[in-house]
Amino acid sequence: MIKPPEQKAVTEPVIDILVGISDGLVVPFALATAVSRITINTMTVIGWTLAAIVVGSVSMALGSYFAAKEDDHDLTHEQHLMENLELEPEVVSAISEETKQGQQQWEELAAQYGLSPSFDAAKARNSAFNIGLAYAFGGLIPLIPFFFTASVQQGFKLSVISTAICLLVFGFLKGRYTSQNAINTAFIHILRGATAAVAAYVVAGLFT
Template identity: 35%
Template sequence: MSHSDTHLHHHEEHLQSSDFITDVVIGMSDGLTVPFALAAGLSGAVSSSDLVVTAGIAEIVAGSIAMGLGGYLAGRTEADHYQSELKREYDEVERVPEREKQEVRDVFAEYGLSLDLQNAIADELAKDKKKWVDFMMRFELDLSEPDPNRATKSALTIGLSYVAGGFLPLLPYFFVESPIDGLMWSSVATLICLFVFGYFKSKITGQPPVSGAFKVMLIGAAAAAAAFSIAKYTV
């Protein structure tokens, strides 16, 4: 394997790994928040932890399917968009090759290359239509070919992560009779987990990790408190 092949393979693995981590964090953070709020609301309205567990499991199943489907559709949309743009680029290098060559020159003009070099590179790329189109996809449109299995992988990763996240706030209710006791232990465990996942989620999205972690934790706490208060004082 050549150095360039090794670099591309490493780059592709890095992108796939980043996608996987993003899907895990999205699934688990939402899985923590929604079932936590539901369990908190039910804790203020019912007298049996069994009811909280039953409703919580039902929500986790429904939520994981919905989240997984959302991930699948997002992955399919990305793949369809790439294929649409790829078809358009192939069409344009056939119909208006001089305009496409000028777009190649424009890319390298931004890097300060001389006009002679711009022309030489554009002429050389034009000899291989596939490489020419690939260059335009990457440098003009900033699009890389998505993993063909991305949609399915994303659906499974987000859905399963939602299930894993959802069971964390629900777990204490399996071991206590009183929903209020379950809520107390669930709150401690869930808020810690929300802080951790908020931290990593913020790092992935380029936000300040500590403030982002507190933000995610406070959102989860506010949702649970609102649900508990509404259920407690309206039922």
């Protein structure tokens, strides 16, 4: 019997939202950092970053949906392959028994965490929608300061502060609800965001 790791009960949509927001904070922040270096117009920063948010959210949503569909396709393919192999009866019997036990254990584990043991198109669509929307929400966090400041420099400073705080918070929550070390996950998210922003800033500087 599979014994899942002890963790706080949480629904799949909550995990989707945490993943979407934490990922959505990184790329838009990095792009806003780059554009902030090459322009003094806040609307330019807003326009380019909004475009990145739209592209990123659509990409994340489609990627989530097709990844779920592909996983189900791989499992079905493996099942058909086993059926077509010419194996000894005792081998087939042993494999069938192990497969049956494994399937039962997976169904129990899936039921405990509210997951679907097989591909569920409706659930995959909902998950994709949640991730895409959450990514867009996360991407707006580093962008919002530019709407309310008179200069790019002021907006950028506030963007750094708000993004860093949110990366810590959502990184911590993501780690907590996915059975990882929450503090380590929070600092990893900060490191990801900082690394992406520094890289974008340096590259932008090469063309100014």
